[in-house]
Each structure stands twice: as structure tokens, then as C-alpha cells.
Amino acid sequence: AALSPFAVTRRIGHPYQNRTPPKRKKPRTSFSRVQICELEKRFHRQKYLASAERATLAKALKMTDAQVKTWFQNRRTKWRRQTAEEREAERQQANRLMLHLQQEAFQKSLAQPLPQDPLCMHNSSLYALQNLQPWAEDNKVTSVSGV
Numbered sequence: 001a002a003l004s005p006f007a008v009t010r011r012i013g014h015p016y017q018n019r020t021p022p023k024r025k026k027p028r029t030s031f032s033r034v035q036i037c038e039l040e041k042r043f044h045r046q047k048y049l050a051s052a053e054r055a056t057l058a059k060a061l062k063m064t065d066a067q068v069k070t071w072f073q074n075r076r077t078k079w080r081r082q083t084a085e086e087r088e089a090e091r092q093q094a095n096r097l098m099l100h101l102q103q104e105a106f107q108k109s110l111a112q113p114l115p116q117d118p119l120c121m122h123n124s125s126l127y128a129l130q131n132l133q134p135w136a137e138d139n140k141v142t143s144v145s146g147v
Contacts, residue, residue: 031071035061039068043075 031039038061042049049057049072051065058068 029067031063031067035063039071039075043072043079047076047079048072 038057042057046053049068054068054072055065057063058065061068
């Protein structure tokens with residue numbers, strides 16, 4: 001039988017069926033407290049290790065070079081995240097303090113009456129305008145100079 005030029009070849013089965021099966025993940029390596037303590041001490045002093053330093057440390061801790069390298073990479077990532085969070089917390093605290101100080105200064109400015117303007121004291125219209133402060137709390141009358 002002659003094949004038609006419009007014939008479509010069909011695949012049988014799922015299209016991903018012929019792929020190689022995924023590799024099994026290596027189980028998480030558990031390090032001893034002594035190993036972690038030594039790694040943390042070294043990280044505190046030095047964030048990056050040269051390959052010779054890494055090999056020496058790995059040998060001393062009975063770990064592979066790759067384990068030490070991966071541990072340091074992961075620890076640097078954690079360190080960057082922590083320092084960024086700390087900086088953000090400090091920034092927010094500084095903003096809260098600044099807002100508090102601004103509010104305090106504003107409240108003090110409302111509480112302290114300003115000296116009477118001599119020009120306003122002799123003109124009844126200016127005197128009334130000087131003492132008009134709709135924002136004053138409890139309709140407390142305070143004066144504004146320079147009106």
C-alpha cells in the first residue's frame with residue numbers, strides 16, 4: 001500500500017515515556033555537632049575558603065571537599081538573608097523612631113503658645129485671625145505669630 005503524503009505517524013504511549021528515569025536524590029547528609037561547630041567557627045572568621053584551605057578543613061573534619069564547599073555556599077546564603085533581614089528591621093525601627101520624634105515635636109509646638117504679635121494686638125480683625133486655630137485640640141486657643 002502506498003503511503004499518502006498526508007499520513008501522520010502516531011506515537012504510542014506518553015511522550016515522556018522514553019526519557020531516562022530521573023536520578024534518585026542523595027539523602028541529606030547529617031553532620032556531627034563537632035563538625036558543625038568547627039565549620040561555624042571557621043565561617044565566623046572567614047566567609048570564603050581557598051581550595052587548599054577547604055581540602056585541609058575537610059580532611060580535619062573527616063568530610064569530603066564537596067561537602068565543605070556546599071556547606072560554605074549554603075551558610076553564606078543563610079548569612080546574606082539574615083543580614084538583609086537585620087538591616088530591614090533596623091531601617092523600620094529607625095523609621096518608627098523618626099515618626100515618634102516628629103509627632104512629639106508637633107505636639108510640643110501645639111502646646112507652646114507663641115508670643116503675641118504687637119501689630120495684631122492693636123487690630124481687632126488681625127487679633128481674631130491670629131487666634132483662629134481650627135486644628136488646636138479641645139478648642140484650646142493658642143496664638144500664631146506673623147499673620
